[in-house]
Amino acid sequence: MKFWISCAVAMFAAVALGATLKNEYYFFAGYTVLMFIVLATAWNILGGYAGYVNFGTPAFFGLGAYTAAVLFKAYELPLALQILAAAAMSGLLGLGAGLLTLRLRGIFFAIATIALVVIMETLFINWRYAGGATGLQLLRPPVTPPFDSYIKMLFVVMAGMAVASVAIARYIETSWIGRGLRAIRDSEEAAEASGVPTLKLKVFACTISGALMGAAGAPMPMYLSFIEPASTFNLNYAIGALASPMIGGTAHYLGPVIGAILLSSLQQLVTVTISNEVNVLVVGVMLVVFVVAAPDGILGLLRKVRWKRS
Amino acid sequence: MEFSFDLLLEATVFGVLLGCFYAAVSIGLSVSFGLLDVPHVAHPALIVLGSYCTFLVARYGIDPIVAGVLLMPLFFLLGVAVYRFYYETFEKRGTNAGVRGIAFFFGVALIIEVGLILVFGVDQRTVEAPYIGKALDLGDMRIPLRFLVAFGVAVTLMAGLTLYLSKTFTGRAIKAVAQDEPALRLMGANPVRIKQHAFGIATATAALAGALLIVIGPVDPGLDRVYIGRTFSVVVLAGLGSMTGTLAAGLILGIAESIVLMQFGASWAPAVAFGLLLVVLGVRPQGLFGR
Amino acid sequence: METLLSVRDVTKHFGGFTALSGVSLEIGRGERFGLIGPNGSGKTTLINCISGALRNDSGSIAFAGEEVSTLPAYQRTRRGIARSFQIPRPFTSMSVLENLIVPLEYVQHRGSLHTADTRSEALEILRMMGLADKAETPSNQLTQIELRKLELARAMAARPRLLISDESMAGLSGNEVEEVLAILRTLNESGITIIMIEHIMQAVMRFSQRVVCLVAGQIICQGTPEQIVQNPEVQRAYLGA
Numbered sequence: 001m002k003f004w005i006s007c008a009v010a011m012f013a014a015v016a017l018g019a020t021l022k023n024e025y026y027f028f029a030g031y032t033v034l035m036f037i038v039l040a041t042a043w044n045i046l047g048g049y050a051g052y053v054n055f056g057t058p059a060f061f062g063l064g065a066y067t068a069a070v071l072f073k074a075y076e077l078p079l080a081l082q083i084l085a086a087a088a089m090s091g092l093l094g095l096g097a098g099l100l101t102l103r104l105r106g107i108f109f110a111i112a113t114i115a116l117v118v119i120m121e122t123l124f125i126n127w128r129y130a131g132g133a134t135g136l137q138l139l140r141p142p143v144t145p146p147f148d149s150y151i152k153m154l155f156v157v158m159a160g161m162a163v164a165s166v167a168i169a170r171y172i173e174t175s176w177i178g179r180g181l182r183a184i185r186d187s188e189e190a191a192e193a194s195g196v197p198t199l200k201l202k203v204f205a206c207t208i209s210g211a212l213m214g215a216a217g218a219p220m221p222m223y224l225s226f227i228e229p230a231s232t233f234n235l236n237y238a239i240g241a242l243a244s245p246m247i248g249g250t251a252h253y254l255g256p257v258i259g260a261i262l263l264s265s266l267q268q269l270v271t272v273t274i275s276n277e278v279n280v281l282v283v284g285v286m287l288v289v290f291v292v293a294a295p296d297g298i299l300g301l302l303r304k305v306r307w308k309r310s
Numbered sequence: 311m312e313f314s315f316d317l318l319l320e321a322t323v324f325g326v327l328l329g330c331f332y333a334a335v336s337i338g339l340s341v342s343f344g345l346l347d348v349p350h351v352a353h354p355a356l357i358v359l360g361s362y363c364t365f366l367v368a369r370y371g372i373d374p375i376v377a378g379v380l381l382m383p384l385f386f387l388l389g390v391a392v393y394r395f396y397y398e399t400f401e402k403r404g405t406n407a408g409v410r411g412i413a414f415f416f417g418v419a420l421i422i423e424v425g426l427i428l429v430f431g432v433d434q435r436t437v438e439a440p441y442i443g444k445a446l447d448l449g450d451m452r453i454p455l456r457f458l459v460a461f462g463v464a465v466t467l468m469a470g471l472t473l474y475l476s477k478t479f480t481g482r483a484i485k486a487v488a489q490d491e492p493a494l495r496l497m498g499a500n501p502v503r504i505k506q507h508a509f510g511i512a513t514a515t516a517a518l519a520g521a522l523l524i525v526i527g528p529v530d531p532g533l534d535r536v537y538i539g540r541t542f543s544v545v546v547l548a549g550l551g552s553m554t555g556t557l558a559a560g561l562i563l564g565i566a567e568s569i570v571l572m573q574f575g576a577s578w579a580p581a582v583a584f585g586l587l588l589v590v591l592g593v594r595p596q597g598l599f600g601r
Numbered sequence: 602m603e604t605l606l607s608v609r610d611v612t613k614h615f616g617g618f619t620a621l622s623g624v625s626l627e628i629g630r631g632e633r634f635g636l637i638g639p640n641g642s643g644k645t646t647l648i649n650c651i652s653g654a655l656r657n658d659s660g661s662i663a664f665a666g667e668e669v670s671t672l673p674a675y676q677r678t679r680r681g682i683a684r685s686f687q688i689p690r691p692f693t694s695m696s697v698l699e700n701l702i703v704p705l706e707y708v709q710h711r712g713s714l715h716t717a718d719t720r721s722e723a724l725e726i727l728r729m730m731g732l733a734d735k736a737e738t739p740s741n742q743l744t745q746i747e748l749r750k751l752e753l754a755r756a757m758a759a760r761p762r763l764l765i766s767d768e769s770m771a772g773l774s775g776n777e778v779e780e781v782l783a784i785l786r787t788l789n790e791s792g793i794t795i796i797m798i799e800h801i802m803q804a805v806m807r808f809s810q811r812v813v814c815l816v817a818g819q820i821i822c823q824g825t826p827e828q829i830v831q832n833p834e835v836q837r838a839y840l841g842a
Contacts, residue, residue: 101592107343111587114539119581277427281420281428
């Protein structure tokens, strides 16, 4: 019950901000943070709960973005339908790629996901209708009331997706599905011997994860009014989606949220004050430090501190 | 689609030269990932690091290949240190190690890549040598000399490593530890030291591979992302732990890439390695000569 | 005795190495069956083929009349084959109790999760194993014998008809061996067929009704414990040529 109240409060806050704040910069920054919350939460379903680390986020995210862009270009589809279509396409990709590669050991799966990203990028570089290598310019449709600016609307939409993805992750985590995924992560052989249909569960996690990432990508073309392959399929999305839960904590649905907020804010700060490269360096160092010294992430550290005090 | 036999021949020859280079570049991964089972996604980043180190040393007038060879002992020590750290932190603790190991090496690769950007900038770097810039005329084909040099060094490197693994005591111990670690322990050898040694050798080959890389063409810090696909597809296609397979797989990749480049253009070339990788993983995950 | 498990002509290769070669055996319902053999003889490989962790290259494996050799492991568990692991593989992020809830949820109560009381069922099993007081302990904090018992408890939670105990007693003290032996005997008395793989000869011989000896992937002898012990080939395999 507490959880749903928090969700309602969060949505209310987002809408309220949308109605009151004037400076559009906050919405741009907020959109990015919220988007990474969705990506990190989605990643964690397969990477954290099931233990299948992967670098495939840009493939699902990018496919979602391009699905939305192409459907908008062809049929002027409204944003809500773009998001649904994007989720469906990326979900299908997750299903297909999962069936193909999740029979393999963790490291092979991880490398296969990099392959997926490059292949997706290559496909869209060579697809003229979607803009090819140079990309596609898009004109935003007029913003629907009660919003007075498009970016504010995207902000609220992304807030809704963040809440939805966290709710989905929480449901999975606390259900028998989550227990099965954890069993797979702890010992896949023992899980299989205990009656857990490991392949089915992994593919399920991959499908949901992909669908959420696709949904997160859908508003991107509208956000930028532009889409092109290199930046859309950029491996940096993989970094953000992977590092956020590993730093925040992979065992609990709040871990990716904490990690995403932390890293996103850090990214904004460092990129603006120093440089974008140093930001990636900082993320890389933090990732290594946490993976080595604090494998349960920030949440794990907090738990230890609380345990010591009691 | 036009089909020219001459062009096909040229692509194949080029592919063979390129393929041997790919094999040499991947051989370190064949050892670290194929034999030692380390999820070493940072191997290509180490190769690019080798390229940049070669660039630095070559500025003193030293031939880049020689520079690469000189760097090998240094990289060997680096490899030993990295493996030691990886072992103490991950392999020893058992559970969850796989997940965190991949993330660890990913982080290391990131740090190397960004470190290189910060020190050298994003622009491409090249080296100079007497054989760079000239080409050999073989009938109708013009073969750039630097490819022949790289080919020669690559073959030597692979032959050397294969001999080392089969003829020397340490080399055979490395192969043994990959197959049956408990037996090795019973024979009195220390598996950790052997694996450490092996990882050091793998990293040393990365130094020379890096030198070859910058000889063949300009390098930039982001090059490791392209080579992750190439090295892993070679190693997986070869079959984990197979040295001769690495050569065969490298040749297959080189020729495939060359032909795709010729027929479909450069925008499709990066997908070849990854596409090949996915096909192998889907159809025959143990590769050509897998254990 | 009605046949529960029928292994016919099973072969398994690993590259050039043949781990199992034409292995055949039949196990009756309710039987106590022992599997012995020197290290590397293929015992665990055979178990892996029966439980589904590995696929046999040729031959057939039939359980309760149904061919199972093409089924994935989790489906074989759902049909009633459970096994413990030689080196215990607990679900380390879970408590002892939760370790048992996994098979209870995935084997027993697949259709009835909202009505089932898996917690009390799991406690029941832990009580029988003597682990009830460790129910909430994280499973990565258990001692060796507790881990072995957890392995058996988890296999039990799958409510099997056939339980394969893979060296559950390795490295345990005399008293601990007796404890595990008593548990296995109780399970057998409740109707569960048991295959026991062990190196502790006196345990296998006391427990089993029939014993099979596997050497280099082939069965060299089948019979009662007395017959096995007296067989010269078995003696040679264990004492060296």
